[in-house]
Amino acid sequence: MSGRAGTGADRGPVHALNASGRAGSGADAGRLRAEGHRRMPHRLDVRSVPVPGCVDGWLALHARYGRLPLADVFAPAVRLARDGFPASPLLAPMAREIADRPDAGDLAEIRAAGDRVRRPGVARALEAVAEGGRAGFYLGEFGEGLLELGSGEYTRADLERDNADWVEPLRVRAFGHDVWSAPPNSQGYLLLLSLGILDGLELPPSTAHAAWAHALARSARAAAHDRDALLHEHATGLLSPAEIERRRALTGRGDLKVPAADGDTTYLCAVDGDGLAVSLIQSNASGFGSFLFEPRTGINLHNRGIGFSLEPGHPAEYGPGRRPPHTLTPALITRPDGSLRSVAGTMGGDAQPQILLQIITRLLRYGQSPGEAIAAPRWRFGSGTGFDTWRRAEGAVVELEDGTGWRDGLAALGHRVSAVPGGAFGHAHLIDVLPDGMLAGATDPRALTGAAIGR
Structure with a gap:
């Protein structure tokens, strides 16, 4: 984007x-x-x-x-x-x-x-x-x-x-800003739908409250519980005001399940001296993808085709010339006057919209700095199934990163909770454009990519 x-x-x-x-x-x-x-x-x-x-x-x-x-x-x-x-x-x-x-x-x-x-x-x-x-x-x-x-x-x-096709981006108004993402066949709509739902809910004064994580988890669950049936390259009508309101009414239900699986993704963002901003994400799908290597150049081949369905007649059924459902969720945020506010994204498989929901809410609703929003502890829905768009866990377990402080509170609110020290909670990056035009960026301390070599 x-x-x-x-x-x-x-x-x-x-x-x-x-x-x-x-x-x-x-x-x-x-x-x-x-x-x-x-x-x-x-x-x-x-x-x-x-x-x-x-x-x-x-x-x-x-x-x-x-x-x-x-x-x-x-x-x-x-x-x-x-x-x-x-x-x-x-x-x-x-x-x-x-x-x-x-x-x-x-x-x-x-x-x-x-x-x-x-x-x-x-x-x-x-x-x-x-x-x-x-x-x-x-x-x-x-x-x-x-x-x-x-x-x-x-x-x-x-x-x-x-x-490569230039397509119309999706947009939702949330917390006084316009948040944009890519349309299907990728799942950017889940981030926007979650934000639209959340913007109409009552939120606690601090992100330290378990009620904060509860509200976000309910919004993400209401947005994503039926993704399997909706996510395909020709999906439309996912962000109408009526649809957002309908799903907001589902936030009280505790029986909704969501897909949750890891992947292998690279996200980058950039803003140049003229104000041009790019939010870019690409992915091998799962780790080394298909574990196949093209025999002449040795390039490792992805396995994004695992997003296809084998259900006869499914709108995302595997077939010639079709694009599979993707997990990729690039985000770009503009102010009401149309000026750029932020570019953000993360790796994290199915959890990308959940991770960005937390970061963007911290940034826009609670006024946290990019560094605070990126480094803060996270939750995610867990499955333990590996990367598989069409296979869910039984029930929806909220996995918590070290240091969240929400475990007892979320359990009291009816969630199945699991602490996952060192778990996969994404590697997010963000650039924020301050009101005076200065740029503030943050990269995720979870990213284990630091290595250098040279003379």
């Missing part, structure tokens, strides 16, 4: 870009059902790999907003891929999962944080994009390898089709 801050004529519209890939022409839900699958395969099956769309997204952003040549933009990434980068404290333990994969290259050789990782195939792919645009990637070495690996799942026409 992108928008423009500033005053007077400098204010500009908010735009949303959907660059999620589509299933290949060989997608066949009936065949998967005939093989005995009741849900999409997660690992080592190319059918969980829609055509990767992020490169199309980069190129669309560059075409609209870019100023530097692509070769200059990609140069630091090419250098790191070719010369090596240090494995982060987060990557090192994850790499054990692919230690037996002969096609994983240096990723399979990581033993500890700080180990050097070289990805020469990634460097070649980035250079091909810089030199040849999308054709250099989708119809070049990577595309040829994907067709080879796919064995009929994809056609050349699938790779020729651009995956």
